[in-house]
Amino acid sequence: MSLAPEYDLAAVDALQDGELKAFPAADTQVLLVREAGQYHAFAARCPHYGAPLEKGRVVDGQLVCPWHHACFRVPGGELCEPPALDDLPSYPLRIKDGRVLVTLPPAAPRVPASPDAPPTAETGGAEPAGAAAETADERTFVIVGAGAAGQMAAQTLRTEGFTGRLVLLGAEAELPYDRTKLSKSYLAGKAPDEALPLRPTDFYARHRIEHRADARVTSLDPAQKTLQLADGTQLPYDALLLCPGSVARTLPPSVPGHDLPGLFTLRSHVDARRLRDAAQDARHVVVVGGSFIGMEAAASLAGPPERAVTVLASEAEPFAKVLGPRIGAMFRQLHEEHGVQFRGGARLAGLSTGPTGQLATVALESGETLPADLVVLGIGVRPATDFLDGVLPLTKDGGLKVGQRLGVQGGIWAAGDVARFELHPAGGSARIEHWRVAQQQGRIAALNMLGRPTTFDKVPFFWTQQFGKSLRYAGHAEGFDDIIYHGEVEKQDFLALYVREGRILAAAAMNRDPDMICIEALLALEQMPTPQQARQPLDWAVLLAKAQQ
Missing domain, CATH: 2.102.10.10 (Rieske [2Fe-2S] iron-sulphur domain)
Incomplete structure (x- = not known):
């Protein structure tokens, strides 16, 4: 031996x-x-x-x-x-x-050559073990939505010992996948299709998770605790998690050419594959919207030197409302250095075809026209809650208001893009369309479905990567009075602190990863320094150590 x-x-x-x-x-x-x-x-x-x-x-x-x-x-x-x-x-x-x-075990994980290629759950981790259940469970738990929140909720339910029937309804025709790669490495051709699934097929079989693809919910009856599916199936439940995600916004019918071929959204794997394939021969790409998805798509499509990429945005600088105009200008300059033209303040008026009947030009409200054989819409998303209209109270933006434990009403919880929740520590409520937040909410919702009261009080965190440069953001500052900078924004080496009403509510940074870990923890503890203190150089690790004493 x-x-x-x-x-x-x-x-x-x-x-x-x-x-x-x-x-x-x-x-x-x-x-x-x-x-x-x-x-x-x-x-x-x-x-x-x-x-x-x-x-x-x-x-x-x-x-x-x-x-x-x-x-x-x-x-x-x-x-x-x-x-x-x-x-x-x-x-x-x-x-x-x-x-x-x-x-070391005989099969110790090796260092991956690239973060783009390996499937998310196959870079050397150990699959969480399921908790032993003391008694059989006759209940049926149903999860609507097989995205970040739904996949994490299903996994959590099994690892935490739920032994009843578990149904995961996905509107798409494939297993849950890593949506964050679509606008980045996948669209850029660095990540293949097989790198997207969050888990292999046998994971769901081994954990007795009934994943149903192409399962579109058409109605909900909370009184009878049943769901109606588009194929006519009625599905009863004992506990229900609603995390159907979002759908990409499209151009209104009033915009000429709103339905022309050559116009793409970027929300699903199918969207990304169609866009990637169509872009192979594209010479003039126009991205409508300076959102994170829009700018990431522009960066991913800007590879070939013969391809011109133009971004049309209502803001003078990208991300100005979220990150501030100075950081927005840095990203604009980064794109321009790689050949992307950013047109701030430009508004789309319509699209038209050429002599061949194919998409050929984009018209702006200024009267100017741009050549375009491919147009990408990055104008935001809306909650996929149409099937709940008139059944559950929806917020003005189509979301679902949830309590501290992500409950909507008896036996129903919500997570991910559709959930409007109370922010910690900023206060107020928000719907946040971040991957990690959706996963965290899926996990917390699962614990509450199991009867384990757990409050969702996580600090939001997200990241973006464009042309190999990564920005991290922690907290949530919906509007800010001031931004305190440390380092050099223009050289992508900085920390920015967002101040509102005398409190630091969020931070963004590039090349400050250890500090961002400490800042997220300090935000969670509500122990951030005052703006006056933060104007001086700080040792964030020391501040955190003091806050934890």
């Missing part, structure tokens, strides 16, 4: 308390973490996209990924927060003769 190999990684005094460092071992790497005087060993890369975890931090007993803030428990490596789906593999170690010795 062969023994698992043991590797001598480092001297026992190699790390100080709180430090993390990756060490080579065979054909992989091992992360050593020293916490409270004890060493712990883990896989060195995050099981989400393969981020180097040695650049992260340990916060309140959780190892936080530097890229997208997935969290894993120290010492066990159990998943605490998405966007990762799997646990972080942990390895046994021992101290002998002043050395740290780690034992």
Whole structure:
């Protein structure tokens, strides 16, 4: 019987308390973490996209990924927060003769070559184990929507011990997939179709999750606890989670050419594949809307030198309302350096065809026309809640107001793009269309469906990547009075703090990953410094340590 190999990684005094460092071992790497005087060993890369975890931090007993803030428990490596789906593999170690010795399994995760190609859940993670159930459960739980919230809710229900019937209804004809890749690596041709699924097919079979593709819900009867599907099926439920996501906004019929071929939205895998294929021969691409999706699509489509890409946006600078005009100008300049033309203040008047009957020009309200053989709409989304109109009270924007535990009414919860919830710590309510927020809400909703009262009080976090440059954002500042800058925005190395009514409510940064981990934690603790204090250089790790005392 062969023994698992043991590797001598480092001297026992190699790390100080709180430090993390990756060490080579065979054909992989091992992360050593020293916490409270004890060493712990883990896989060195995050099981989400393969981020180097040695650049992260340990916060309140959780190892936080530097890229997208997935969290894993120290010492066990159990998943605490998405966007990762799997646990972080942990390895046994021992101290002998002043050395740290780690034992690796025969199939230790290897370092991924690229975060674009591997499927999300297959970059070296350990699939969470299901909790043992004491009794059989005769209930049926139904999840409407197989996106970020729905997939995480289904996974959580099973790992937390639900043994009843679990139905996951997806409106699309495929398994749940990583929507965040569509406008980035997938559209740019760096990620293949097989890199998109969040889980392989056998995951749902093994966990007895009835995933139904092409399952469109047409009506809901809360009194009878039944759903009506487009194929005529009636589906009863005992607990219901509504997370149908959003649909892309299209041009109104009043816009000439609103339904011409060559006009694309970018919301689904099908949308992205059609757009990617059509763009192969496109020479003049026009993106309507300076949204994150619009600008990411522009960056992904701007590769070939013979292709002209133009963005039409109502704002003078992209993202000005969310990030401020200075950061918006930096992104505009970044796009222009790569050949993208940004037309701020330009409004679409119509589209028209050429002699061949194909899309040929875009007309602006100014009277100017632009050549266009492909147009991408990035003008926002709306909640996919038409089937709930007249059944449940919808907000003005089509969302569902939820309580602190994401409940809508008895036996019904909502999560993801459709949920209007109370913001922490900013106050007020908002609908937030962020991938990680949807996953977090899916998990919290699942716990509440199981009768485990859990409040949703997470700090929103999102990221964008354009031309290889990544920005992270934590918090939520719907309107701000001031922005405090540290670093150089124009060189993509900065921290921006958003102030409203004397409080710092959000932060955006590039190349400040360790600081952003601390800032998200400080926002959650409601221990952010005052704006006056934050105008001076701060050690965010020290501030967090004090706040946790």
